[in-house]
Every structure is written in C-alpha cells, then in structure tokens.
Amino acid sequence: MKNKEFIFLMILAAFLSATESYALDIEFSGSRHTVIKDKPEASTGLNDVFTIYDIKEVSFISIGNIIAPSDFRVLIYSNLGGGYAIEQPVSITGTTAFIHNPKGDMGYIVEDGDNRYCFWVVDYAGKHFDISSIEAYPEQDCDMTKITVIGSGDQIRYYSVSGRQCTLSRNIELSYNTLEWDNENNSYSLVEKTAGFEYLQTPLTLRPPFYCNTTVTVSGDRFLKTWGLGKTLESSIIEANGIDVNTEAVQTNLAPDDASNMIKSDGTMLGGSAPADFTFYAYVTDAVLHNEWQIADDPEFEYVRYRFNERDLTYTFDQEGKFYVRFIGSNADGSCEATGETYEIGIGASDLRIPNVFSPDGDGVNDTWKVGYRSLVEFKCWIFDRNGHQLFYFDRPELGWDGKHHGKTVSPGVYYYVIEAKGADGKKYKKGGDINILRYRKIGNSSGASGE
Known part of the structure; x- marks a missing residue:
C-alpha cells in the first residue's frame, strides 16, 4: 500500500465513530472461554477491545453483516499504529468474512465500502494474574500506606489507531x-474499604493510610473472575501507619442561665469569666502512641506556656487573657504526627457589682440576692443582721442569699454584707455595705440552703 494510502487510512481511523445503523457481528471461533468486550474511549479510534483467553484456541475470526463484500478488506496494525497497517488475507462467504489464524495483541481495521470499524484483540495468554504474597512495603509515608504484592499482573496494553499506548484495566x-x-457518635468507627487498581505495581498506594491494624485481601483480576478462575489471597496482619486525631473541648462550669455572670462567650471563642473549667478530649487512631496538649499565648504556638502528655486534659483558666489550646498526636518514633483543632479561650478582666435590695417573696422576681461578677477566682461573702450576727455565708459568686436563716425567711429591713474576692487579673476586692429586704407577701416557709 502506498504511503498516501497509509496517511489517508490513519485520518479515516480518527473518525471511526460509525453510525448506529452500522454494526458488525464479531465472533472468535474455537475459544473455550467467554470473549470479553470493552468499549474504549472514542479518542482511540477503536470501536471495541476484545480479550481472548488464548489466541491459539481461536481458529478464525468471523465478521458478519458486512455490507459491501466486493469492497471489503481487513488491515492489521501493531503498536506502531494504523499508519503502518498491512492487509490481512480474508475469505468471504455471503455477508460474512473470515480471518484465519488471527494474531493476538494486534489492531484490526475493517473497511466495508464507506464504513469503517476498528478493534483490538488482547491475547491474555502470558498475561495471567497471580498472587503469591502480600506485605507492607518497607518504607512508608505518613499520608499513605504502601503495599507490596508479589505475583504477576503487569499492565495490559493496547494501542489506538494513531499508535497511542492505552491500558486495559484488570480491576484488581x-x-x-x-x-x-463518625461525627454523629463522636468516635472512630471500623469500616471496610476496597480499592481498585488497573494492574499490579510496586508498591500499591492507598490514601488515606491505614488507621488500624488490618489484614489485606487481594483478588482478581476481572478477566479470570469472568472465566471462573479468579485468584484471592489474604495477608497476615499489617500494622497501621496512619495518624489521625479529632478533639473536643467542653467547658464544664458553664452556666448559661446564670444572669449574674456578666461575661459569656460570644460564640467565636470559648471561655468568658474565670475560673473557666475545661475538659479537653482527644480521639486518636491506633498508631498514635504519644499525646501532647499544648497551651500557648499565640495562635502560631511559638510560645507554648504548658505541655501535658495526656490523652484527656482537665484545666482551669484563672487568669485574664487569651489562650490557645491544641492537641498533637504522634507515632512511636515521632516521624508522623497529626494536629487537632485549635481552641481559642478568652478570659475577661474581673469585675464585681453588688446590689443593695431584693424581695424574697417567692414571686420569681428578684427573690435572691446575688452579686454581678466577672472572672473572680476567689470569693467569700458573709451576711449579718444589724446586731452583727452572721446569718449566711457562701464562697462561690454564682450562688446567693435567698433571705433565709435556719430555713425561715428573715424580716424586711436592713442587713449587711462583707465580701473578699480576687480577680483573674490579680485585682483584690474588699467590699461591705447594706442589703435592704423589701416588704413582701408571705407565701409560706420552705427549706433552703443556709448556714452560718
């Protein structure tokens, strides 16, 4: 065939998306196993890719439903592409053409009058998939797990009409x-995963990495499975190499209904009024062996104030300022680590405001004498009558006096308080003054916390 004809053929092959009304019936005579047909990408110029268990079993390829027997020919090409195709002898009976002693791992270009049809034949013989062992690759990275599979299962190649190399997936x-x-349950859950590979390579790479110790099962390939000859092998235990952490911060002394606490978190940070008690929880994957909570003065953690080698941390913030907390988990040799969320804790400056009147009449309004406060880390309050007798004492600013002494509501009048307190900012408070109990409608006595 002349060179111009080769070029013309290659150009035609690039436009081989034949009309739907044109269809050839391709059969492989003598094959004892199912012929597997794949549809390649249109850019290959191929209509189909056929995989044959062993081309030696095939005595001929029959091409049925040809339209122009008098203007029919078949050319075959190798990895060089259709530009180097050579004509293949065929015999024609009626509307069926026969290619005797066909070759595997070759492309076939069928010219049927003005119609073109191209296909590639893969000879699976010599490409059999097999597995003898599965083990962890000697060198691992933090963000992936590498697996070595010893066996056979190289890339199955075919070539487009233009000679471009393509891969036929084994689906291993x-x-x-x-x-x-698991966000809903706030924990890690065991799940089974399956990854697919076009062919065996060393190593096989999995992302994300293994987060728990596990066996690995390799099965395939899709061709052997179709023929009922699939191979499966399970490894021994492979240790987790991946590091992952999730964290949670819980403010344990937060009282959202306590109106006397004059500072609350604005939603952008945790904390508010000191003392702010927190429990920080870390949830980690199996390979995490070293745990560290860090408390710093800056969000970049260039100046770490405290380090705690604990999985869960309980800590009280009793100083004014802004603090940053995070968790770092690492593996046995420290080569891999993961960092949890950074928590911003804000503690406001101290303040103390003292009311001088209340009415313990049980109507649900102003029934308890309570101070307004912010960031007090020490607090003591004594209540006295006009004769200097102590009626009540409490040492937590969120508490208060319900106007009772020994379980009975005291009479309306003037009473006195003495308060000693210290703020998270170091400020000291010594306060004293009068409390006026207004006249009230007596609803009835009820027991309540009081004492001297």
Missing part, C-alpha cells in the same frame, strides 16, 4: 479495614 481489588471519624 484490594480490601482492608480502617478507621473513619
């Missing part, structure tokens, strides 16, 4: 267990 499956974060 690798199954394993790992951990996934």
Whole structure:
C-alpha cells in the first residue's frame, strides 16, 4: 500500500465513530472461554477491545453483516499504529468474512465500502494474574500506606489507531479495614474499604493510610473472575501507619442561665469569666502512641506556656487573657504526627457589682440576692443582721442569699454584707455595705440552703 494510502487510512481511523445503523457481528471461533468486550474511549479510534483467553484456541475470526463484500478488506496494525497497517488475507462467504489464524495483541481495521470499524484483540495468554504474597512495603509515608504484592499482573496494553499506548484495566481489588471519624457518635468507627487498581505495581498506594491494624485481601483480576478462575489471597496482619486525631473541648462550669455572670462567650471563642473549667478530649487512631496538649499565648504556638502528655486534659483558666489550646498526636518514633483543632479561650478582666435590695417573696422576681461578677477566682461573702450576727455565708459568686436563716425567711429591713474576692487579673476586692429586704407577701416557709 502506498504511503498516501497509509496517511489517508490513519485520518479515516480518527473518525471511526460509525453510525448506529452500522454494526458488525464479531465472533472468535474455537475459544473455550467467554470473549470479553470493552468499549474504549472514542479518542482511540477503536470501536471495541476484545480479550481472548488464548489466541491459539481461536481458529478464525468471523465478521458478519458486512455490507459491501466486493469492497471489503481487513488491515492489521501493531503498536506502531494504523499508519503502518498491512492487509490481512480474508475469505468471504455471503455477508460474512473470515480471518484465519488471527494474531493476538494486534489492531484490526475493517473497511466495508464507506464504513469503517476498528478493534483490538488482547491475547491474555502470558498475561495471567497471580498472587503469591502480600506485605507492607518497607518504607512508608505518613499520608499513605504502601503495599507490596508479589505475583504477576503487569499492565495490559493496547494501542489506538494513531499508535497511542492505552491500558486495559484488570480491576484488581484490594480490601482492608480502617478507621473513619463518625461525627454523629463522636468516635472512630471500623469500616471496610476496597480499592481498585488497573494492574499490579510496586508498591500499591492507598490514601488515606491505614488507621488500624488490618489484614489485606487481594483478588482478581476481572478477566479470570469472568472465566471462573479468579485468584484471592489474604495477608497476615499489617500494622497501621496512619495518624489521625479529632478533639473536643467542653467547658464544664458553664452556666448559661446564670444572669449574674456578666461575661459569656460570644460564640467565636470559648471561655468568658474565670475560673473557666475545661475538659479537653482527644480521639486518636491506633498508631498514635504519644499525646501532647499544648497551651500557648499565640495562635502560631511559638510560645507554648504548658505541655501535658495526656490523652484527656482537665484545666482551669484563672487568669485574664487569651489562650490557645491544641492537641498533637504522634507515632512511636515521632516521624508522623497529626494536629487537632485549635481552641481559642478568652478570659475577661474581673469585675464585681453588688446590689443593695431584693424581695424574697417567692414571686420569681428578684427573690435572691446575688452579686454581678466577672472572672473572680476567689470569693467569700458573709451576711449579718444589724446586731452583727452572721446569718449566711457562701464562697462561690454564682450562688446567693435567698433571705433565709435556719430555713425561715428573715424580716424586711436592713442587713449587711462583707465580701473578699480576687480577680483573674490579680485585682483584690474588699467590699461591705447594706442589703435592704423589701416588704413582701408571705407565701409560706420552705427549706433552703443556709448556714452560718
């Protein structure tokens, strides 16, 4: 065939999306196993890719439903592409053409009058998939797990009409267990994962990495499975190499209904009024062996104030200022680490405001004498009558006096308080003054906390 004809053929092959009304019936005579057909990308110029268990079993390829027997020919090409195709002898009976002693791992270009049809034949013989062992790759990275599979399963190649190399996927499956974060249950859950690979390569790479110890099962390939000859092998335990952490911060002494606490979190940070008690929880994957909570004065953690080697941390913030807290988990040798969320804790300056009147009449309004406060870390309050007798004492600013002494509501009149307190900012308070109990309608006595 002349060079111009080669070029013309290659150009035609690029436009081989034949009309739907044109369809050839391709059969492989003598094959003892199912012929597997794949649809390649249109850019390959191929209509189909056929995989044959062993081309030696095939005595001929029959091409049925040809339209122009008198203007029909078949050309075959190798990895060089259709530009180097050579004509293949065929015999024609009626509307069926026959290619005797066909070759595998070759492309076929069928010219049927003005119609074109191209296909590639993969000879699976010599490309069999097999597995002999599965183990962890000697060198691991923090963000992936690498697996070595010893066996056979190289890339299955075919070539487009233009000579471009393409890969026919074996669909090798690798199954394993790992951990996934469950937001709803606030914990890691064991899940089974399956990854697919086009062919065996060293190593096989999995992202994200293994977060728990697991066996690995490799099965395939899709061709052997179709023929009922699939291979499966399970490994021994492979240790987790991935590091992952999730964290939670809980303010344990937060009282949202306490109106006397004059500072609350605005939603952008935690904390508010000192003392602010927190429990920080860390949830980690299996390979985390070293735990560290850090408290710093800056969000970049260049100046870490405290370090705690604990999984869960309980801490009280009793100083004014802004603090940053985070958790870092690392593996045995410290080569991999993961950092949890950064929590911003804000503690306001101290303040103390003292009311001088209340009415303990049980109507639900102003029934308890309570101070307004912010960031008090020490607090003591004594209540006296006009004769200097102590009626009540409490040492937590969120508490208060319900106007009772020994379980009975005292009479309306003037009483006195003495308060000693200290703020998170170091400010000291010594206060004293009168409390006026207004006349009230007596509803009835009820027991309540009081004491001397």
